[in-house]
Amino acid sequence: MKVASWMPILIGAILCLVIGSVITASLNPRGAAASCKTITRYVTETITVATTYTVPVSQLSSCVIFKALKDYFKVNEPIAFRLINNCDEDLILPNPAPWIVRDSRGEIVFSPVSPQVITRIKPGSFKEWSWNQKDDQGRNVKPGTYHIEIKTLNRGTFKLSIKIVDQ
Numbered sequence: 001m002k003v004a005s006w007m008p009i010l011i012g013a014i015l016c017l018v019i020g021s022v023i024t025a026s027l028n029p030r031g032a033a034a035s036c037k038t039i040t041r042y043v044t045e046t047i048t049v050a051t052t053y054t055v056p057v058s059q060l061s062s063c064v065i066f067k068a069l070k071d072y073f074k075v076n077e078p079i080a081f082r083l084i085n086n087c088d089e090d091l092i093l094p095n096p097a098p099w100i101v102r103d104s105r106g107e108i109v110f111s112p113v114s115p116q117v118i119t120r121i122k123p124g125s126f127k128e129w130s131w132n133q134k135d136d137q138g139r140n141v142k143p144g145t146y147h148i149e150i151k152t153l154n155r156g157t158f159k160l161s162i163k164i165v166d167q
Contacts, residue, residue: 063087066150066158074167076133076140081148081160084126091121092153099150101131109135109146118153133164 065084073079081099085091097114110131121127131148133141143164151157 064091064152064155064158066160068148068160068162070162072163072165073133075143075164079131079133079148079162079164080128081131081162082126082128083121083150083158085121085123087123087155089123089154091155093119093121093127094151094153095119097129098152099129099148102147102149103141104145104147106147109141111136 063086065082065086067082067084069080069082083091095114095116096119097112098119099112100108101110103109112129119127135141141164143166145161145163147159147161149157149159
């Protein structure tokens with residue numbers, strides 16, 4: 001009996017899928033296949049190295065907390081916010097101030113100037129910043145809702161909303 005040249009490839013692919021499903025099911029304590037997402041991390045030091053691995057979506061960044069120290073702020077009151085690393089590894093930032101402020105329309109009103117130096121937040125630590133409610137031209141912003149976004153190199157982008165109210 002003659003075997004077609006594509007048959008071994010097809011059999012290998014099927015075996016790979018079956019074995020991969022068995023491994024996934026045995027690793028998942030609930031007995032069902034886990035919902036996973038592939039993540040590529042880039043760490044820049046002397047050279048750039050890309051590492052790709054799969055983690056359950058539910059654990060993607062649940063160990064990182066990005067929050068304002070209050071829900072609302074008065075006009076001209078400094079807005080303090082914090083990025084907390086409860087992960088098992090360093091949180092890697094592209095620079096010491098990797099955040100921007102957007103208004104309710106999504107327009108960027110403020111972006112801090114910062115040297116492009118990789119900054120790390122160790123596990124169990126946090127970094128805190130403050131925004132003085134001024135736009136990029138140095139003018140006070142109006143009361144309303146603003147969104148602060150912070151980017152990390154290894155855990156994605158985090159967002160929070162704050163309100164500025166009249167005194």
